[in-house]
Amino acid sequence: MSEERRQVSGGGRGFGRGAGPGMGMPVQKAKDFKGTLNRLIGYLKPRKYQLFAVFITAILSTVFSIVSPKIMGNATTKLFEGMMMKMKGVPGAHIDFEYILQILLLLGGLYIFSALFSYIQQYIMAGVAQKTVYELRKQVDDKLSRLPLSFFDSRAHGEILSRVVNDVDNISSTLQQSLTQFITSIVTFIGVIVMMLTISPVMTLVVILTLPLSLIVTKAIASRSQAYFVGQQKALGELNGHVEEMYTGHKIIKAFGHEDKSVAVFNDINERLYNSGWRAQFISGIIMPLMSFISNIGYVLICVIGGVLVTKNSIAIGDIQAFIQYARQFSQPITQLANIANIIQSTVASAERVFELLDEQEEIPEAVDARELRSPKGEVCFQNVTFGYKEDAILINDMNIHVKQGQMIAIVGPTGAGKTTLINLLMRFYEINDGKITIDGVDITRLKRGNLHSLFGMVLQDTWLFNGTIRDNIAYGRENATEEEIVQAAKAAHADHFIRTLPDGYETILNEEASNISQGQKQLLTIARAILADPAILILDEATSSVDTRTEAYIQKAMNELMKGRTSFVIAHRLSTIRDADIILVMNNGNVVEQGSHEELMAEGGFYADLYNSQFMMKTPKRVV
Known part of the structure; x- marks a missing residue:
């Protein structure tokens, strides 16, 4: 696994536990923070x-909670005054x-309103x-559907x-939580300062003077832990990548006896993760x-100064109580704002990644007067077609190729010759550089994409089945297919027998990767799906590569029957399967x-003859004397 992939595997937003959220943790940053933020807004x-209503309700909720300590201080003052007057023996004194x-x-x-x-x-x-x-x-x-x-x-x-x-979930959680927390933190910070100033400007100055000291300490320690957090994330990404590789290739590791090597690599990465993690x-x-x-130093100073002011009757004792509560609240919004700043940076980076996806160049749109082929025949022509994945290559x-209706066209050649590319061009998955491709005389760029794709039935070398019943996977080939049609398609693909031997038959649930059936059985189901679709043009890309020789013979017979009257494109490496091609x-x-x-082609004795003969010629082993 590449280093880049390992980094991706272990990525994600996380925070250092010891310092609270956002402290010391490296944060993903956007390339264009301002532009992306404006676009997100x-x-x-x-x-x-x-949002205006949210802003107002956030202010009201926070204001109500801020004024509460001041009001509670009045109750404490009244209680203290009553007690003191009773202790002094003031006539009629009471609480x-x-x-x-x-x-x-x-x-x-x-509190209820808050x-x-x-x-x-x-x-x-x-x-x-x-x-x-x-x-x-x-x-x-x-x-994604237009890319x-x-x-x-x-x-x-x-x-x-x-x-x-x-990335979208990251944006969602930030909008849901951090935006309101950002508002309340600012209101709390300003409100607490205002309330402290109304009580005692001198004690407020003491509290504010502790703030730069806190920031200096935080910055100094966070800068030291930053390098360890980077190392922790790097090691975590490597560990995730290694575990993913090892469990994916578990059988191969066992077969080649590399268990000890795998464990040694794991221990090495795990050791580095431990060393970086505990230090961070x-x-x-x-x-x-x-x-x-x-904070406690500030608390002691407040108590001393407040006690002196109370003895001089410059401040009520209830106000001291309220001020101490405000002093405790003072650092909380600052910590929250620092945390939110990191979260917003990460969120804007996520938004930038999403916007990059939204800004990707889309496929060429359909023609305004795009047509549909209602009764396709399947006649295909490539006329002076030029194509390259890159313009300079x-x-x-x-x-130039002309395929008549009902013909079977076999496409052969060595790996990388362009066989699958030809099919991708035919289905307009890629746009050609020059020339044109027509179906029944109509340029495929003049057809609606949905109609164009509906003309084809495909069976690929890489099977694709979804999480669901076998019946549903076969029925995917045609909407509203009947039970009888599904079974007939399975029989034609020689899949009916193995399906009925499963415990639940056609109701057998395939898991996400369809790993509860064999590769050959997967291919039979995709073939049954293509048979059910009953398309005008068939595309078979190494359709029988995953089945045994006997099953291949059965499928070949079914395919020959299916291809009668249909135009068929067959990509094959085993040339024995396409000898009957037109x-x-x-x-x-x-x-x-x-x-x-x-x-x-065999009579010509050219490139094809060499390919064909290379598959059937066997060197006679030398006799050992």
Whole structure:
């Protein structure tokens, strides 16, 4: 596995535990932060009124919770004053419990209102976030359906899935949680400072002076832990990649006796992960104790200064209580904002990856007056076709092929000759550079893509079956197929017998990779699916490569019956399977170098004859004397 893939395998957003979220952890950053953020905000603009409501409810919820300590301090002051007057023997001195009760009821009301507005805020924001992400997912899904095959061929499926699933989920969680937390943190920070200033500007200055010290300590420790976090993520990616490789190739490792080597590699990576991990966690874990220490220093200073002010009657004792609570709250929004800053960076990076996908060049759109072939015959022509995956590297040059209705066309040649490319061009998965391809005299660029693809039935070397019953997988070939038609298609593909030997027969559930049946059985099911589809043109790309010789003979008979009256393109490496083809196209280096029947090509004694003979000639072993 490459280093790049290992990095991807272990990627993802994580945080150091010891320092709280976001402390010291390396964060994925966007290339164009400002532009991507503005584009992401654009998705929120249609819901600006809901966002305004969220902003107002967040402020109200936070304000109610901020003023509560100040009001609670009044109750403490009243209780303290009553106690002191009774201790001094003041005539008629008493504790005003009625006043205290009113304050408690007021506090209860404030807490209820705070909770209510917090609930409304979360409810509205949940709708905004999910509707926004719903539209984004829909755009991504629509985009994927409009991207050319070349896009998927040039990228790892895991990378595409990561953008569609992980990155979109990252955006969703940030919109849902971090946006409201960002608002409440700012309001809390400002509100706490205002409330502290109303109580005592001197004590407020003491609290604020501890802030730079906290930031200096945090930055110093975070910078030291950063390198270890990078090493931890790197080792984690390598470990994930190694485990994935080892369990995927478990049988091969056992067969070649590489268990000890595999375990040794695992132990080496695991050791590096341990060394980086504990250092990263330990160093980042020092942050919170040190911040608590600095906070406690400020707490002691506040108590001393506050006690002095109380003795001078410059401040009420209830205000000291409230101020201590505010001092405790002061660092919380700062930590939250630092965490949110990291999350927003990661989210914008995820958004950038999604937008890159949305900005990919789409396949050429259908013609405005695109046609449909209602009763296709299956006559195919390649006229002066030129094609290359890259403009400066032409693979097929000036190809001309004429296929009549009902003919069986075999395409043979060495690996990389362009056989599968020919089929991709025929189905317009790739656009040709020059020339044109017609079906029944109609240029395929003038046909609707859906109609064009419906003309073909395909059986590929790489089988594709989905998680579902065998019946559903066969029925995928034709909508509303009857039970009888499904069974007949299975019989024609010689799949009916093995299906009925399974415990649940046609109701057998295939897992995600259809690994609960053999490779040959998978191929039989895909062949049955193609038979059920009853297409005008058949494409068989090494369709019998995964079955045994006896089953191959049965399938060949079924295919011969199926191909009667249909145009068929057969890609084959085993040349014995295409001897009865009407035309054999022999390809090499992207060009058709020979074409004709089997007998004609063998008589020529050219490239095809060499390929054919190489499969059947056996060297006579020398006799050992």
